[in-house]
Amino acid sequence: MSSYILEMKDISKEFPGVKALTNVNFKVEKGEIHCLIGENGAGKSTLMKVLSGVYPHGTYSGDILFEGQVQKFNEINDSVKAGIGIIYQELALFPDLTVYENIFAGNEVSKGPLVDWNQTIVQATSMLKKVKLHVAPETLIKDLGVGKQQLVEIAKALSKDVKLLILDEPTAALNEDDSENLLDLLKELKSQGISCIMISHKLKEVISIADKATVLRDGKTICTLEAEKGEITESVIIKNMVGRDIEDIYPKRPDKNIGDAVLKLDNWSAYDAQLGRHVVENVNLEVKKGEIVGIAGLMGSGRTELALSIFGNPKKYKLQGNMHIHGAPKALKHTSEAIKAGIAYVTEDRKGDGLFLLQDIKSNVSAAHLKGISTKGVLNLNEEVKVGTEYKNSLYIKASSLEQIVGKLSGGNQQKVSLGKWLFTGPKILILDEPTRGIDVGAKFEIYSIMNQLINEGMSIIMISSELGEILGMSDRIYVMAEGKVKGEMAIEEATQENIMELATQ
Incomplete structure (x- = not known):
């Protein structure tokens, strides 16, 4: 019997004009924590959406084997029934409902035709103990911090008898204590035989928790590294992620001119x-x-x-x-x-406070300094295009055009747009x-x-x-x-x- 709970073989996925995945192979053993890493746009989330049924069978090529059986997931519920749970970076909870209502949302504990709320609370309490979250099940989600909400999401997945838990950037919005608690929980789940796939940009977390790590680059499988063999190190991961050595992650300024x-x-x-x-x-x-x-x-x-x-x-x-x-x-x-x-301030919350996610790049870049593209109080759209092009090029913003919606960009490119928006004010x-x-x-x-370039220019x-x-x-x-x-x-x-x-x- 195979030791692998999951095997994804030669998975390819195309969108109009873009090949997102090309013959990707990915395996996860039973009871292991397997990190999936790569730069933004490498194909990590796309691969997990194929696995979870967001992209249904027939929209990609290749095979998915789960517990040794070929799977043809046509929707998320199919993968959930098989024992696969996925938790996205953007949590899918109902803020005005209680913890117990969220844990069993769509999976209600019934007594005949009615929901058995007493049993729901009892089972929710059990799930909360399992994820070591010490809150009353009657607590409203909106009254919990992000770290505790993350644990509610995991409790929700565990309530469906999950065998493979997928977490997409689970610690991105957490502080250090909450991050450490979450990683400890994943180790605890591993000891109970639950397999985990974790997508993360935080290399220290990957190094501390991963049994194996698979690197994707440009939609292709580059390698799978093993902790037992001492292969999961920062330098090895970076070299495989970006295709080159980054001798120093922090580029040096040879000439400092501090005034x-x-x-x-x-x-x-x-x-x-x-x-x-x-x-x-x-x-x-x-x-x-x-x-x-x-x-x-x-x-x-x-x-x-x-x-x-x-x-x-x-x-x-x-x-x-x-x-x-x-x-x-x-x-x-x-x-x-x-x-x-x-003075200019680039906020830590680029999605909430820093950018207009439904608007395009050029509109975001000009937003903090409309006078800079105006003539007698009237916006000069040609000037907006000129300014947007300047910052798109100088900040190396990777996008199909200035009209690309900012919410569709990767995190790194969103941050560059946010930076360009404030640099246009001339700080x-x-x-x-x-x-x-x-x-x-x-x-x-x-x-x-x-x-470093801005500092060298006197900022x-x-x-x-x-x-x-x-x-x-x-x-x-x-x-x-x-x-x-x-x-x-x-x-x-x-x-x-x-x-x-x-x-x-x-």
Whole structure:
């Protein structure tokens, strides 16, 4: 009897004008955690949609064997009945329903023609214990954080006797604690005999959890790496993902030309009236021309709140302290005043706050500076095309045309559009909040290279990041925050992961 729970043989899938998958072979053993990795557009999600029945049998070529049997899934319910559960990055829960209603939505526990709600709650409680989620089953989904919602999704899959669980970027929106809890749960499920496929861009997670890792590139299977053989390392993964060695993920700037201070905060505080407390307290910070200042800290440390308080205070915090820009005192009361002062802010939530996902590239690029494409108050559409083309080319945005809808772009290309939108305002100080969250290693390298280019041109960058490697690899100086306060400042030469974490947990 085969040791493989899943075998996908010579899978090919075409869309009009695009061959998304070409003779892909992919195998998963029973009771293993198998990571599926590759750059955006490599075909990972397409392959999983073929497996789950989103793309039904007949729309692709090749064979799917599950538990040794050839499968012809015509819809998602067919794969679910076979024992395959898939959890997408965008969670499919009903926010205004309870946890127990969500776990059994579409799979209701019945008593004759009626739903047996008492038994539903009993079984939901059992599922919550299985995923180690300590919440009342009557809790509304909208009252849970993203990490707990993710666990509800897994409980929902387990309620259907899942044998193979597929998770698409499960930790992309989670903080470090929630991510660690989720990875521990996957190991627990593995010990119970459940196989897992995890799509992830986070190489450290892949290295820590994968028994095997299959790399896709340009819709083709490149290799399958095995942890037992010591093959799952960062350098090996990157080389196979991008087709070349990236000797240093963080490109170096050979010539640093750091000048005088362009932004200075003295005893800067921000009070949130809704929360009834300071979210930023007595911060002293300086940013010089031509440098990248990294701001490290754990989730909830006040990093984003600091950025927003600088960028015209859109959350309407009560501000205290002094701000100087290019040596002159400033009191920025609106984001439009911050933009005029030469400050731009690229949000961490590009889909929610940063972009108009249903509009095209050129409309997004021009959105923050419509005056730049206007003549006497009338939009010049030819100028919009010119500006859009300039940033599409200079930022290496991969798209079929300027008219491509931004929501259809990969995460890395969406981030470049968001960056282009703010660069068009002509900033001198650029705040980047989690600039590479949810994008693959190749796109990260491109973002880092763009950052270095901007610095070399005399811009100053404040970079907020939860990735310590990114903080250490790109910053010239580092501030560490905790509980809304700056706990320490250090030159890059003095910084280590250990001393950053020591300050971040004070």
